[in-house]
Amino acid sequence: MQTDSVSLFEILQQWRAAGKSAALATVVSTWGSSPRPEGSHLVVDAAGHFLGSVSGGCIEGAVIDAAAQVMASGKPQLLEFGVSDEQAWQVGLACGGRVQVFVEPVE
Amino acid sequence: MKRTTLARIAAAEQRRQPLMVVTRLVDGAQCLLDAASCEGELPLSAEQLAEARGLLSSGRSSSLSSAAGLFARAYVPSPRLLIVGAVHIAQALAPMAAAAGFEVVVIDPRGAFASAERFPGVQLSDEWPDEALARLGLDDATALVALSHDPKLDDPALELALPSALFYIGALGSRRTHEKRLERLRAAGLGELTGRIHSPIGLDLGGRAPAEIAVSILAEVIQVRYRGGRVETGA
Numbered sequence: 001m002q003t004d005s006v007s008l009f010e011i012l013q014q015w016r017a018a019g020k021s022a023a024l025a026t027v028v029s030t031w032g033s034s035p036r037p038e039g040s041h042l043v044v045d046a047a048g049h050f051l052g053s054v055s056g057g058c059i060e061g062a063v064i065d066a067a068a069q070v071m072a073s074g075k076p077q078l079l080e081f082g083v084s085d086e087q088a089w090q091v092g093l094a095c096g097g098r099v100q101v102f103v104e105p106v107e
Numbered sequence: 108m109k110r111t112t113l114a115r116i117a118a119a120e121q122r123r124q125p126l127m128v129v130t131r132l133v134d135g136a137q138c139l140l141d142a143a144s145c146e147g148e149l150p151l152s153a154e155q156l157a158e159a160r161g162l163l164s165s166g167r168s169s170s171l172s173s174a175a176g177l178f179a180r181a182y183v184p185s186p187r188l189l190i191v192g193a194v195h196i197a198q199a200l201a202p203m204a205a206a207a208g209f210e211v212v213v214i215d216p217r218g219a220f221a222s223a224e225r226f227p228g229v230q231l232s233d234e235w236p237d238e239a240l241a242r243l244g245l246d247d248a249t250a251l252v253a254l255s256h257d258p259k260l261d262d263p264a265l266e267l268a269l270p271s272a273l274f275y276i277g278a279l280g281s282r283r284t285h286e287k288r289l290e291r292l293r294a295a296g297l298g299e300l301t302g303r304i305h306s307p308i309g310l311d312l313g314g315r316a317p318a319e320i321a322v323s324i325l326a327e328v329i330q331v332r333y334r335g336g337r338v339e340t341g342a
Contacts, residue, residue: 009117028178039168076135107110
């Protein structure tokens, strides 16, 4: 239960009850100055609507792209972003941290 | 994540019960555990289970050190602020606390005070404080502030709050008001616990307007939540 006034898990239940695909992203490890702690969640629906956060906003775009693949394939993905990573630089994780994000489909 | 797992997490949040989900990152297999049970498609060794329960009891989410590729997510009750007295300061405090991530309940049996017009979007209880607090439960993720200035409302709340697990108890009132309150609580047999009450309430920011006092109260609640213990409350 994070310090959000809206429960992300209630949102996921609402999305699934309405027949929308959904994915759950979770920060599973961090190094250096990562803005969001381990366990932070982001939820995404099939249209790319999202709530929650896994960074200060720098890698959300890439995570949402991965979530679309995860929803299509039904297979989870483990993403890694860091300063030495070309993709991370492109998405702007310039804060000097590294972060691993697990993205899973929601049944 | 399975539908049943999602439902269990949502229900645990609703009931303010701790719950942990352990995920194997290579394939997403999961198990659910609380203090008593462990179930799901991911089997854990006794050592992994013990480490996961240790994390859960401290409310921490982390990879397990006893196994590679297992991540343990702790779901623990979100912080909650119970406000006794639907007064002017409460009108400022309730939305500020909600914005800071607190679940907020305003308790006042006087309908003219605890009205939806005065508290749009805020969870209100028109029960007497002792009834409301018994129903809501006073766990260690919950703070209580008594703001009513009326002993008929504040005292029954404090009498339940003092022996509870609440992480913060604050009461509004001048030094004289507080001295009288302490006398009454001592007479009620709670003398040894009265040191738990933060009064004067709030960090000493110097403000006097209701919204400024609300900021100082919320700041103190947050400080105690993270720094713990009895914190000097200034002048």
